[in-house]
Each structure stands twice: as C-alpha cells, then as structure tokens.
Amino acid sequence: MTLRVYNTLTRKKEEFVPIEAGKVKMYVCGPTVYNYIHIGNGRPVIFFDVVRRFLESQKYEVTYITNFTDVDDKMIRKAEELGVTVPELAETFIAAFLEDIKALGVHEATLNPRVTENMPEIIEFIAALVEKGYAYEARGDVYYRTTKFAEYGKLSHQNLEELQYGIRIEVDDRKENPQDFVLWKAAKPGEIYWDSPWGQGRPGWHIECSAMVRKYLGETIDIHGGGQDLTFPHHECEIAQTEAVTGHPMANYWLHNAFLNIDNEKMSKSLGNGILIRDLVQQLKPEVFRFFMLSAHYRNPLNFSDESLKQAANALERIQNANDNLKHRLATASASGEADAALVARVAAIANQFVEKMNDDFNTPDAITAVFDLVSEANLYLQQERVHTAALQLLLDQLQAFDQTLGILSKQTDELLDEEIEQLIVERTEARKSKNWARADEIRDLLTEKGIFLEDTPQGIRWRRK
CATH class of the missing domain: 1.20.120.640 (Anticodon-binding domain of a subclass of class I aminoacyl-tRNA synthetases)
Structure with missing residues (x-):
C-alpha cells in the first residue's frame, strides 16, 4: 500500500507523490519564542516528528525545516516586562524549546531558521508583492491586498466575507479592506527595528514563513504542517503571499493536527489550565506522554x-x-x-x-x-x-x-544499563548460592530503587522496569 495523506486543501485523502522521487521537503511552523512550550504545543512537535521518522524508515531523504519566530509584538511586550532585549529573550526560549523537545525524544530539525536571520529575504518578498500590486504601503505599514488574490480562503474553505473577522489585526483606516493583513509594521519609538524601503519596522507574522520556505526549500514543497489553529489565518495568508509571487502551489500537501483538551476543556489562558512540557516531564516519563499523544489519530481531538x-x-x-x-x-x-x-x-x-x-x-x-x-x-x-x-x-x-x-521506548540515561542489570542479577544469584543473603538483599534493594523488578520463572529470573 502506498502512503495516503489527508490534505486540508482538498479535504480528502490523496496518494503521496513527492516532487522529487525519494526526497521529501517538509516545513512545520515553529514557536514564537517568548515563553516555555505547553503540552498543546507538544502535539504537533511529536506528531510531525513521527511523520518524518516514518518517511525516513521508508527510505525517503527528508529535509525537515521548523522555524523560530524571534521577533513580534508578544516578544517585544515580554522583553519589556522582563527588562531584557528581544534577542536576549529569544536566546533564552530557543534554548528552552530545544531542551524540551529533546526530552520528548524529538529528532533535531534539518534546520531551524530564525526570522531575524532572514530579514533581507523577507523585505525582498514584500517588495515583490508591492511591485505585483498585491501589497500597498500606508504610513509606514505594508498590507496585503486580499481582494487581489482570487483564491484567498481556499485552504480554510471560506469566502472572503466569512474570513474578515479572523485576521490578527484591528481594523483601521489605513487598510483598503478590513480583510487585508499586515506584511510590514512600522516601528514605534524604542522598539526593535530593521531598515526597509517603507521605513524602519519589522515583518508581520505570515510573511516570515513564506520567505523562509522559499529560501530553504524552494517555490513548491511537499508537506506543510502545523496545528489546526494555523489553518487560518497563518497558512491561508502564506498561500496568498507565496503563490502571488511565484505563481506555483506553495505546498502539495497541507497537514494539520487537531487540538489537545485538558479534562474535556479547551486549553486556554483564561482558564489557566495550561501545563508546561518541562513541568510535565518532571512528573512522568516523557515516553508516556509521547505514547499518549500517539494513541489517537492526529486529526481527532x-x-x-x-x-x-x-x-x-x-x-x-x-x-x-x-x-x-x-x-x-x-x-x-x-x-x-x-x-x-x-x-x-x-x-x-x-x-x-x-x-x-x-x-x-x-x-x-x-x-x-x-x-x-x-x-x-x-x-x-x-x-x-x-x-x-x-x-x-x-x-x-x-x-x-x-x-x-x-520513539516510545525508554531512553533515560540515568537508569541502569541493561548490561549492568544483567551483571547485578548474576552477582545476586551467586550471592544466594553462597548464602550471602545480605549482599543478595542489597542488590535486590538497589534494583528496586532503580525501578527494576525481579521475577522468578521456570526459565530463570526475568526483570522489568517499572
């Protein structure tokens, strides 16, 4: 049986045919690094790691890119609260993210590009949109003209009127239409900025991924993935930006995982029911959480x-x-x-x-x-x-x-190695034969302390981890 995947774009399962035989170009949207990741973030991290692992097991050469958004409004506010610079904040939480996903057994990405390292490409991308008439400047900001892109809404399967309240920006008189979204934001006094043809500022959220996907993977990629919440506006806007510039499909297959609920309630800041990954793995083995995440189909809550x-x-x-x-x-x-x-x-x-x-x-x-x-x-x-x-x-x-x-079997390095356990069991057996009960009990206690349980069977002593 060949691989078939559910494509959000077409709303059906399709046979997976890579652009280049034996190779897969895959991009998964990464975090905005202003805080530690929570267990909801863990679902796409673990699922797309498994997608990549399975493709590699089927002999595909996978180029796996996941980005870091290391400058945006949330980061500016958080940096001000903590009294640090935006780059300092980014370094702290990028390191934390990599530490957390390593604890979950997630393989390192082929590359983790950062927004701040790709500013020339982002500015160039926006300039191309302006030149083609898909974007316009308004008092230092640059907006995408959604009415210009006839297929806007094709990923989320809604028309332009239905989408007008989903854009992550307040309606103001600088925009031609309420649905238009920001590509470049003019910097306020004291904010971090970059020079551009439209003045000092920083990029909007959506344009970052369009620029990095094209730079590192090309005009059309095989798989673009992320959480269900990214379907609109983020991925919808990515498509509009990229396909307006290149004239080609941005991705052939769009994959989105469903939400994680906590005790049958949606995880939210208002409910205060978020759990950080780094706190969770102190309470249970990371493999248990990973197994739990894989125990349901990724498209089901x-x-x-x-x-x-x-x-x-x-x-x-x-x-x-x-x-x-x-x-x-x-x-x-x-x-x-x-x-x-x-x-x-x-x-x-x-x-x-x-x-x-x-x-x-x-x-x-x-x-x-x-x-x-x-x-x-x-x-x-x-x-x-x-x-x-x-x-x-x-x-x-x-x-x-x-x-x-x-990736569900134990990888903990602080446990006794299998060879060490075997040696201790042999030593305990010898101690019992020589009636050195104290040493035999000492070894059993040591193994129990390390979560190793012994069982006498007709075939000899078996052991298992707790």
Whole structure:
C-alpha cells in the first residue's frame, strides 16, 4: 500500500507523490519564542516528528525545516516586562524549546531558521508583492491586498466575507479592506527595528514563513504542517503571499493536527489550565506522554487527563517489559539456529500491518495495535523453556524498528544499563548460592530503587522496569 495523506486543501485523502522521487521537503511552523512550550504545543512537535521518522524508515531523504519566530509584538511586550532585549529573550526560549523537545525524544530539525536571520529575504518578498500590486504601503505599514488574490480562503474553505473577522489585526483606516493583513509594521519609538524601503519596522507574522520556505526549500514543497489553529489565518495568508509571487502551489500537501483538551476543556489562558512540557516531564516519563499523544489519530481531538496518562503508562509498560525481557533472554540464551519459519512469517505480517496503518494517513493508534501484536508474539515465545537466539533477535529487532518510528521506548540515561542489570542479577544469584543473603538483599534493594523488578520463572529470573 502506498502512503495516503489527508490534505486540508482538498479535504480528502490523496496518494503521496513527492516532487522529487525519494526526497521529501517538509516545513512545520515553529514557536514564537517568548515563553516555555505547553503540552498543546507538544502535539504537533511529536506528531510531525513521527511523520518524518516514518518517511525516513521508508527510505525517503527528508529535509525537515521548523522555524523560530524571534521577533513580534508578544516578544517585544515580554522583553519589556522582563527588562531584557528581544534577542536576549529569544536566546533564552530557543534554548528552552530545544531542551524540551529533546526530552520528548524529538529528532533535531534539518534546520531551524530564525526570522531575524532572514530579514533581507523577507523585505525582498514584500517588495515583490508591492511591485505585483498585491501589497500597498500606508504610513509606514505594508498590507496585503486580499481582494487581489482570487483564491484567498481556499485552504480554510471560506469566502472572503466569512474570513474578515479572523485576521490578527484591528481594523483601521489605513487598510483598503478590513480583510487585508499586515506584511510590514512600522516601528514605534524604542522598539526593535530593521531598515526597509517603507521605513524602519519589522515583518508581520505570515510573511516570515513564506520567505523562509522559499529560501530553504524552494517555490513548491511537499508537506506543510502545523496545528489546526494555523489553518487560518497563518497558512491561508502564506498561500496568498507565496503563490502571488511565484505563481506555483506553495505546498502539495497541507497537514494539520487537531487540538489537545485538558479534562474535556479547551486549553486556554483564561482558564489557566495550561501545563508546561518541562513541568510535565518532571512528573512522568516523557515516553508516556509521547505514547499518549500517539494513541489517537492526529486529526481527532485528544483529551488529556490523569486517567488517560495512567492508561498510557500501563500500556507502554507492556511494550517496555517485552523489550527488556527479550534483551535479557538474548543475553542468557545459548541455543542457536534459525528462527522458526512460522514465527518469521507472523512477524513479517505484523511488520506489514504496521506499515499499512502508517501509510493510511499516519494512523498511529492502529500502528500501535500492531506493536501489541508483536508484544504478544514475544511474550508467547518467552514462555518456552528453550529459546533460540535468532528468534529472540528477530523479535527484538522488529520491536526496535517500530520504535524507530514511534520513539516510545525508554531512553533515560540515568537508569541502569541493561548490561549492568544483567551483571547485578548474576552477582545476586551467586550471592544466594553462597548464602550471602545480605549482599543478595542489597542488590535486590538497589534494583528496586532503580525501578527494576525481579521475577522468578521456570526459565530463570526475568526483570522489568517499572
């Protein structure tokens, strides 16, 4: 089965055909860096990381760009509150963002361009829009003339009149139409600014991504992604700007993830129910949050609650235990030889099932079902008294392959390594044989403290992480 994705632009699933065979150009809108990211921000961060990982597992060469908006009104206000410069504020929260997504197991982007590093390209882009009649200057500001772009509204599937209240700017007499949006904002006294043909100022929000997409990925890209809230106005305005200049589609596929709710309520500042990623990962393993995020289809709303996290933790523990038990038996098994043909066939079928589900618009919950099918196979095999290293390796390799896409198995570096655990178990066994009960108990207590639980079975001692 070939990959099919739901395209917001066409409102249907379409076969994914890259512009260049074997390569994918992908842009996902990044944060405005004036604060720490919250768990709602975590959904697109994790989902599009999985999209990228899956594409790479299918042998695509992915160029993955996510930007930093490091100057805008919010940043100027926040910098004033804190008594720092806008660049200083940006450095603080860019570092925090990278630290937070690393904790979530998110791979580094190919590039993280910043608005302030691309000002010449942004100004050039605005100038091209003015020259083509799609933009006009008004007392130091520059606005996009939405009535000039006939297809404005095609992404959000609304007409111009329906959209007039969604633009992120107050209506004023400088604009020809209320729907027109700002490309360049004249600087107020004391504000950070750049020189331009229209005077000192800074870019509007939407133009930044249009300029950076064209600079780093080209006039048309394969995938443009972000949260559902970016469909309008941000992505709608990006399309209008870019396609007015280039005359080509900005992106062939537009992907948007749905919202994350907290205890069945929309997360909002007014409710004060936001939870920061850096606070959350102090309370539970990041892999649990990541698993929870992938437990629902990305286009469906997802409800965050203590109960849903508990369910995610319990489910993930089953997968983690299977992984650890396979490693343990592999380290102690002595029987070699080929894996049973029937087992090989079942594992191959499960692997195909996983890929089929991911090919169906990145259906992670159904792909996770395939992971549990593999866990069941592993657990059944581990119950045998005599196991073969080839079969254990087959099961372990496939589980690890699934994790290369999902990124849900434990990566914590402060835990005991598997080899260290095995050595301690051997030492404890020897201590018990020599009736050194104190040392045996000491090792058990150490393992328990590190979240390692021992279980005596007919096949020997098994261990699992809490």
